[in-house]
Amino acid sequence: ARSAAASAPLTPGALADGTAVPLLANLGSPDGAAEAVALGAEGVGLFRTEFLFLSSNTAPTVAQQRTSYEKLFRAFAGKKVVVRVLDAGADKPLPFLNDAHEENPALGLRGLRALRASEDILREQLTALAEANAAAAADGEAADLWVMAPMVATVEETEYFVALAREYDVKTAGVMVEVPSAALLADRVLAQADFASIGTNDLTQYTLAADRLLGSVASFQDPWHPAVLRLIQSVGAAGAALGKPVGICGEAAADPLLAVVLVGLGATSLSMAPTALADVRQSLLSHSLDDARRVAEAALAANDAATARAAARAAAS
Ligand code: PEP
Numbered sequence: 644a645r646s647a648a649a650s651a652p653l654t655p656g657a658l659a660d661g662t663a664v665p666l667l668a669n670l671g672s673p674d675g676a677a678e679a680v681a682l683g684a685e686g687v688g689l690f691r692t693e694f695l696f697l698s699s700n701t702a703p704t705v706a707q708q709r710t711s712y713e714k715l716f717r718a719f720a721g722k723k724v725v726v727r728v729l730d731a732g733a734d735k736p737l738p739f740l741n742d743a744h745e746e747n748p749a750l751g752l753r754g755l756r757a758l759r760a761s762e763d764i765l766r767e768q769l770t771a772l773a774e775a776n777a778a779a780a781a782d783g784e785a786a787d788l789w790v791m792a793p794m795v796a797t798v799e800e801t802e803y804f805v806a807l808a809r810e811y812d813v814k815t816a817g818v819m820v821e822v823p824s825a826a827l828l829a830d831r832v833l834a835q836a837d838f839a840s841i842g843t844n845d846l847t848q849y850t851l852a853a854d855r856l857l858g859s860v861a862s863f864q865d866p867w868h869p870a871v872l873r874l875i876q877s878v879g880a881a882g883a884a885l886g887k888p889v890g891i892c893g894e895a896a897a898d899p900l901l902a903v904v905l906v907g908l909g910a911t912s913l914s915m916a917p918t919a920l921a922d923v924r925q926s927l928l929s930h931s932l933d934d935a936r937r938v939a940e941a942a943l944a945a946n947d948a949a950t951a952r953a954a955a956r957a958a959a960s
């Protein structure tokens with residue numbers, strides 16, 4: 644199936660009935676851009692900026708950041724590029740943002756919380772993003788830049804981030820939904836933001852209360868769990884009601900069958916490792932939106948992840 648999928652023409656992501664589902668790439672460096680485009684990425688759904696600076700002891704300068712961002716924007720000129728501001732902490736500590744020892748770093752000062760505690764670093768990043776896209780725009784190579792904050796837990800954090808991003812001329816400012824509180828209040832979060840992007844890795848970790856780095860609880864880290872699917876459904880419904888995009892950028896989007904479920908739950912785009920794009924594209928093409936909703940209902944009706952997966956497989960065939 645993989646070679647057949649890989650040799651299929653790279654049409655934009657769509658369901659069997661023609662419903663568009665843009666297929667985007669998760670990237671941690673502009674170096675992966677050309678390969679992502681070759682594999683059919685229609686844009687970038689998650690640019691993990693912290694990956695650029697994991698080995699830095701000091702905060703990157705605006706100039707350093709601008710070079711990387713500009714390279715990325717030019718590679719995706721005219722296309723959607725969703726940049727996540729630094730997601731420091733827990734599995735991705737950055738010495739210049741996370742200095743205190745914490746007993747439970749996944750529940751600590753991470754993501755937007757850490758940036759807010761060092762707001763100058765967040766402001767510098769927004770400055771670098773604006774300058775990079777302006778430089779690309781001078782040659783007609785600007786990207787359609789969307790900027791989002793990680794680890795948002797509250798409506799107030801959403802308001803804070805969107806207002807700050809607007810100061811830097813960000814036209815499309817959103818938040819990641821990866822904490823259950825943000826999913827449960829998705830209607831209010833999305834009332835403040837231009838879009839949401841669901842990070843299923845952390846959303847699963849926090850919903851099942853199982854450290855995503857801990858092997859002994861790895862069996863809980865399964866985005867097929869109906870509790871996770873329900874939260875995704877509520878975000879999808881809020882997005883539909885408000886007319887706001889709801890993307891998925893966690894690993895779940897790379898599972899061809901789960902991708903169908905996610906669209907059935909209301910996801911409007913899917914972002915994944917570029918190597919997963921071909922199989923997900925093929926899978927979407929064999930289901931209509933009605934099918935996807937039916938498959939999603941079958942998964943939601945299960946009590947556990949394994950049953951949800953089996954029920955979806957049966958409903959999809
Ligand atoms: C996620 O949590 O699903 C996500 C996309 O972010 P990361 O894996 O970088 O934490």
Ligand code: MG
Nearest residue numbers: 821842844845
């Ligand atoms: Mg995350």
